[in-house]
Amino acid sequence: MDKLKILLAIACVVLGIWGYYYLSHVALVLRFLMVVGGLVAGGFVAWTSAPGRQFFAFAQEAWQEAGRVAWPTRKETVQTTAVVFAFVVIMALFLFAVDSTLAWLVKLLTGRVE
Numbered sequence: 001m002d003k004l005k006i007l008l009a010i011a012c013v014v015l016g017i018w019g020y021y022y023l024s025h026v027a028l029v030l031r032f033l034m035v036v037g038g039l040v041a042g043g044f045v046a047w048t049s050a051p052g053r054q055f056f057a058f059a060q061e062a063w064q065e066a067g068r069v070a071w072p073t074r075k076e077t078v079q080t081t082a083v084v085f086a087f088v089v090i091m092a093l094f095l096f097a098v099d100s101t102l103a104w105l106v107k108l109l110t111g112r113v114e
Helices: 001-021 028-047 051-069 076-110
Strands: none
Touching: 001 028, 001 051, 028 051
16 A cells, blocks of 8 residues: 555655646746645655655654764864865866976977977
8 A cells, every 4th residue: 555655645746847847838836836735745655655655754853863863063174175276277287287287298209309
């Protein structure tokens, strides 16, 4: 029975998306509401199944866990971004130098130095 409910939930979502594209002559707001309606109906049908309830419980726990994470401050984020950017620039210059040197050596060895 649960598999049938999951299939019905997927069908609700697919029908909402199908309606969005099939009824392209209808106002955009109504087409958007079809997709949202399909998602809501699919979510409700999925919630009535045992795997759906397990998923929603897992999602709630994950959301709570994300709230407990110690997120970096703005200053830490900017500093880390600056370090990464500087490293990328340094590596780009290093790889450009290595590539240019190797290209010059290959030209030298093949006798195509200009």
